[in-house]
Amino acid sequence: MTQSAASPPQQDRSRITQDRLLDAAVEALAEHGWSATTVGLVAERAGVSRGAAQHHFPTRDVLFTAAIDRLVAARSKEVEAVVHALPERGPQRTRKVLDHLFVLYNGASFRASVAVWSIASTDADLLTRVRPFEARLGRDVHKLAVSLLEVDESIPGVRATIQATLDFLRGLALANLLSDDSRRRRPVLDAWSTMLDHRLSELAAYRGR
Amino acid sequence: MTQSAASPPQQDRSRITQDRLLDAAVEALAEHGWSATTVGLVAERAGVSRGAAQHHFPTRDVLFTAAIDRLVAARSKEVEAVVHALPERGPQRTRKVLDHLFVLYNGASFRASVAVWSIASTDADLLTRVRPFEARLGRDVHKLAVSLLEVDESIPGVRATIQATLDFLRGLALANLLSDDSRRRRPVLDAWSTMLDHRLSELAAYRGR
Numbered sequence: 001m002t003q004s005a006a007s008p009p010q011q012d013r014s015r016i017t018q019d020r021l022l023d024a025a026v027e028a029l030a031e032h033g034w035s036a037t038t039v040g041l042v043a044e045r046a047g048v049s050r051g052a053a054q055h056h057f058p059t060r061d062v063l064f065t066a067a068i069d070r071l072v073a074a075r076s077k078e079v080e081a082v083v084h085a086l087p088e089r090g091p092q093r094t095r096k097v098l099d100h101l102f103v104l105y106n107g108a109s110f111r112a113s114v115a116v117w118s119i120a121s122t123d124a125d126l127l128t129r130v131r132p133f134e135a136r137l138g139r140d141v142h143k144l145a146v147s148l149l150e151v152d153e154s155i156p157g158v159r160a161t162i163q164a165t166l167d168f169l170r171g172l173a174l175a176n177l178l179s180d181d182s183r184r185r186r187p188v189l190d191a192w193s194t195m196l197d198h199r200l201s202e203l204a205a206y207r208g209r
Numbered sequence: 210m211t212q213s214a215a216s217p218p219q220q221d222r223s224r225i226t227q228d229r230l231l232d233a234a235v236e237a238l239a240e241h242g243w244s245a246t247t248v249g250l251v252a253e254r255a256g257v258s259r260g261a262a263q264h265h266f267p268t269r270d271v272l273f274t275a276a277i278d279r280l281v282a283a284r285s286k287e288v289e290a291v292v293h294a295l296p297e298r299g300p301q302r303t304r305k306v307l308d309h310l311f312v313l314y315n316g317a318s319f320r321a322s323v324a325v326w327s328i329a330s331t332d333a334d335l336l337t338r339v340r341p342f343e344a345r346l347g348r349d350v351h352k353l354a355v356s357l358l359e360v361d362e363s364i365p366g367v368r369a370t371i372q373a374t375l376d377f378l379r380g381l382a383l384a385n386l387l388s389d390d391s392r393r394r395r396p397v398l399d400a401w402s403t404m405l406d407h408r409l410s411e412l413a414a415y416r417g418r
Contacts, residue, residue: 111330114383118324121386131387160400164377167397171380174323177330178340188376191369195404 018056018066020046025067026074029112039063065129068116072133074109079140086148094200095193097148098169102189104141105173114177141166151205158205161196168192227265227275229255234276235283238321248272274338277325281342283318288349295357303409304402306357307378311398313350314382323386350375360414367414370405377401 024046028037039060043053057063082100104110117134120126145162146153153159172188175181200206233255237246248269252262266272291309313319326343329335354371355362362368381397384390409415 111327114323114330115327117383117386118320118327121320121323127387134387157400160396161404163393163397164401164404167380167384168373168377169380170383171376171378174326174379174383175376177326178336178343184372187369188372191366191373191408195370195373195408198407199400199404 014056017046017048017052021048021053021056021063022067022070025063026071026109026112029064029067029071029115037064068130068133071109071112071116072137075104075113075137076140078104078107078109079137079144083144083147092193094149094197095190097145098165098189098193098196100148101141101145101166102169102172105169106176110173111177114174149200150207151200152207155203155205157203158200161199161203161205165192165196223265226255226257226261230257230262230265230272231276231279234272235280235318235321238273238276238280238324277339277342280318280321280325281346284313284322284346285349287313287316287318288346288353292353292356301402303358303406304399306354307374307398307402307405309357310350310354310375311378311381314378315385319382320386323383358409359416360409361416364412364414366412367409370408370412370414374401374405 021042025037025042028042028045039053039057040050042063043050046053053063057066082103085100088096116126116130120130142162145166149162151158151162153162172181172185176185230251234246234251237251237254248262248266249259251272252259255262262272266275291312294309297305325335325339329339351371354375358371360367360371362371381390381394385394
């Protein structure tokens with residue numbers, strides 16, 4: 001967090017340039033998709049010369065590996081943001097939690113991730129790199145859902161119910177990819193919330209509510 | 210369906226070549242993803258010269274527009290196949306229906322579609338072309354789910370519950386993109402089947418069962 005007195009300004013500038021390139025790469029991935037996102041386009045977007053971009057990231061592959069790390073980090077930050085914006089207890093708590101969790105699947109970084117998953121599903125190298133990040137992130141989101149819903153996962157059936165809920169939210173977000181799905185989405189989230197509430201009560205899964 | 214006596218063999222050969230190119234394009238999309246699927250690769254896969262491919266499909270754009278039509282048609286055929294493989298009535302009927310519907314989201318054509326959606330979400334031209342097909346297919350799958358589950362959609366709440374189910378299945382399929390998710394999937398489908406059965410009974414939605 002503190003700036004080391006020993007770190008020369010050149011190194012700082014380097015890091016700033018790298019950060020700008022990675023941010024630009026993630027933005028470009030989300031906006032233009034994988035195939036259209038060239039190193040040249042990323043450099044232009046970052047306001048960096050192509051030569052400077054190649055100095056930091058010699059190949060497209062190196063740039064996008066780093067960009068994917070960045071993307072996963074961005075999604076982790078979104079998870080933290082959701083943790084810190086806990087909805088208040090009270091009626092409709094489950095419904096509010098679903099809205100909160102849905103945010104994780106509805107931003108530019110989810111859209112960029114779908115592009116990456118789609119490529120990775122047919123690219124063994126990329127898959128090997130992406131999988132561990134996705135697995136860790138998946139566990140974090142699961143923990144977050146358990147904590148927001150305040151359920152006891154040691155009760156049989158609770159874990160699968162939470163997983164179903166996250167699968168549902170992911171599928172809901174996918175429907176939003178091609179058109180603004182918000183009007184259709186509301187009653188669908190209502191339906192899920194009712195069913196989830198009933199099921200978790202039935203399993204006696206709630207604690208602290 | 211019947212072969213017109215007037216259609217010259219040349220025209221037949223043309224159509225066969227076109228069909229081979231389109232099939233190869235869909236297969237290549239599913240296997241290699243969007244960016245790696247060039248006209249040259251498709252021609253090679255179809256066993257057709259690059260020149261002949263360009264004769265039938267002058268640009269990459271024309272080829273892939275036709276290939277996407279083909280892809281949607283393939284998914285429609287999968288929907289029909291599911292209709293004709295109705296699971297028997299009896300215990301666990303809802304669970305079996307979920308397995309049947311999941312097939313629609315778990316093949317090569319779903320994988321190819323995710324690639325297309327991902328590109329289309331950032332490509333206005335492609336989006337304009339893809340959206341009507343997707344909307345029609347979405348309605349067909351919804352009708353299929355209503356018919357397989359034998360529910361009365363005029364009852365308030367039933368429609369949103371069916372939509373939630375299809376969103377859930379789509380999200381479940383997305384989880385299968387990066388790794389074989391079948392072991393995790395089973396209890397998750399069990400959980401949803403229980404919740405769905407309970408909810409549809411509660412809404413008095415079932416008919417004929």
